[in-house]
Amino acid sequence: MSDERTRFANVVLPHLGDAYALARWLARNDSDAEDIVQEACLRAFRGIAGFGDINPRGWVLSIVRNTAYTWLKKHRDPKVVAVDNVEDVERAGADWDLGPASPEAALIEQADVARLEAAIAALPVEFRETLVLRDVEGLDYRTIAEVTGVPIGTVMSRLARARRRLMAQLGKD
Amino acid sequence: MTSAADDPILLVHAYCDGELDPANALALERRMAEDPRLAAERDRIVALKRAMTKLRPAAAPPTLRARIERTVGMRRPAARPTWSALAASVALAIVVSSGATWSVLGPGQSGLATDEVIGSHIRSLMAEQHYDVASSDRHTVKPWFNGRTVQSPRVVDLAAQGFPLLGGRIDVITKTPVPSLVYGYQKHLISVTQTQGVAPTPERTAEGYHVIGWTEGGLSYWAVSDLGIGELRNFVKLFRTAPTDG
Numbered sequence: 001m002s003d004e005r006t007r008f009a010n011v012v013l014p015h016l017g018d019a020y021a022l023a024r025w026l027a028r029n030d031s032d033a034e035d036i037v038q039e040a041c042l043r044a045f046r047g048i049a050g051f052g053d054i055n056p057r058g059w060v061l062s063i064v065r066n067t068a069y070t071w072l073k074k075h076r077d078p079k080v081v082a083v084d085n086v087e088d089v090e091r092a093g094a095d096w097d098l099g100p101a102s103p104e105a106a107l108i109e110q111a112d113v114a115r116l117e118a119a120i121a122a123l124p125v126e127f128r129e130t131l132v133l134r135d136v137e138g139l140d141y142r143t144i145a146e147v148t149g150v151p152i153g154t155v156m157s158r159l160a161r162a163r164r165r166l167m168a169q170l171g172k173d
Numbered sequence: 174m175t176s177a178a179d180d181p182i183l184l185v186h187a188y189c190d191g192e193l194d195p196a197n198a199l200a201l202e203r204r205m206a207e208d209p210r211l212a213a214e215r216d217r218i219v220a221l222k223r224a225m226t227k228l229r230p231a232a233a234p235p236t237l238r239a240r241i242e243r244t245v246g247m248r249r250p251a252a253r254p255t256w257s258a259l260a261a262s263v264a265l266a267i268v269v270s271s272g273a274t275w276s277v278l279g280p281g282q283s284g285l286a287t288d289e290v291i292g293s294h295i296r297s298l299m300a301e302q303h304y305d306v307a308s309s310d311r312h313t314v315k316p317w318f319n320g321r322t323v324q325s326p327r328v329v330d331l332a333a334q335g336f337p338l339l340g341g342r343i344d345v346i347t348k349t350p351v352p353s354l355v356y357g358y359q360k361h362l363i364s365v366t367q368t369q370g371v372a373p374t375p376e377r378t379a380e381g382y383h384v385i386g387w388t389e390g391g392l393s394y395w396a397v398s399d400l401g402i403g404e405l406r407n408f409v410k411l412f413r414t415a416p417t418d419g
Binding site: 005007008009010011013014015016017019020034037038041042045051054055056057059096098102103105106108109110111112113116117134135136137138139140141156157159160163166167170171 | 182183186187190192210213214216217218219220221222223224225227228229232233234236237238240241244245246247291292295298299359360361380381382399401
């Protein structure tokens with residue numbers, strides 16, 4: 001095998017499962033996820049010569065993420081992707097409702113897979129990708145900030161908001 | 174806009190993600206002890222994170238892997254060595270190591286061995302099963318190597334420090350089957366490969382994977398992972414200082 005193919009096999013292929021999982025969460029559709037991962041792998045292969053000694057998983061996931069956005073804008077209603085008011089919501093600052101109506105932890109923990117998946121799928125895409133990168137893919141805040149191209153403060157804010165929406169949803173009887 | 178550092182709710186989330194340094198974590202623990210609303214938020218986050226572990230991991234369909242390999246013009250990668258191939262390599266290793274050729278397995282082989290150690294780690298990441306024996310019990314993992322490798326690996330328990338033992342596998346390094354242990358750290362895997370007669374590279378980075386090597390009691394150890402180098406150094410320090418029983 002050529003050098004590029006060997007590097008591709010070493011850097012990209014071990015993370016194919018993670019790449020597919022992220023694409024699936026972003027596209028919310030299995031066959032679209034496959035197309036996105038294939039496209040992302042082609043991009044990764046073309047860019048493999050420039051791959052430095054950075055975290056290979058973070059690198060692969062950032063390519064998948066960028067490919068997914070391009071793909072979704074092209075193949076779906078652009079409005080589905082561009083959630084303009086998300087940043088406004090973020091800028092609104094802390095308005096956390098921690099009143100007595102807050103859901104019980106036990107109720108959240110009992111949520112079954114179907115409800116959980118539906119609640120995650122219903123999140124705005126920026127919230128969803130941050131949550132998936134942290135709680136499904138297990139990336140740390142700094143790597144998530146690099147993958148999504150936003151400051152760490154924004155990662156923290158999106159993650160907290162994503163989780164609070166899920167808690168509210170799952171905490172309903 | 175409220176800065177993340179001032180918002181106690183964001184700090185509670187960061188706390189549950191292990192993102193606070195010890196001083197800030199301690200300060201937040203005091204705040205949570207005083208404010209039941211913050212403590213309740215912590216409980217909800219922990220509950221949600223537990224619920225999310227129920228999500229099925231999405232494995233890439235085999236057809237997708239094949240499609241991608243065709244796209245970039247690769248052949249299907251070779252399967253993991255079969256037991257008969259391993260047995261053949263044992264025989265070969267005995268022939269090689271019994272003669273005067275032993276000297277070639279010294280420091281000169283170090284670069285090649287490092288490549289093979291990294292290669293074995295990558296191959297295990299790609300396999301459906303990351304290890305040949307899956308167990309968090311070192312009294313299960315250690316005896317599993319009996320009769321499979323010449324040396325028995327040094328197995329230590331680092332679960333309390335956040336590095337649970339996940340299992341073990343056999344790697345072939347410079348033509349010799351050797352024991353490798355697999356530890357976890359969050360979603361990362363760390364392989365610890367133990368060899369004899371091959372001088373390890375102290376520290377190397379290749380394809381984004383870090384390798385730290387050291388020698389102890391006449392044996393060589395190699396820790397490989399895509400963890401940050403600081404975290405991997407910390408793991409190696411813990412591994413070397415942890416007590417071993419038997």
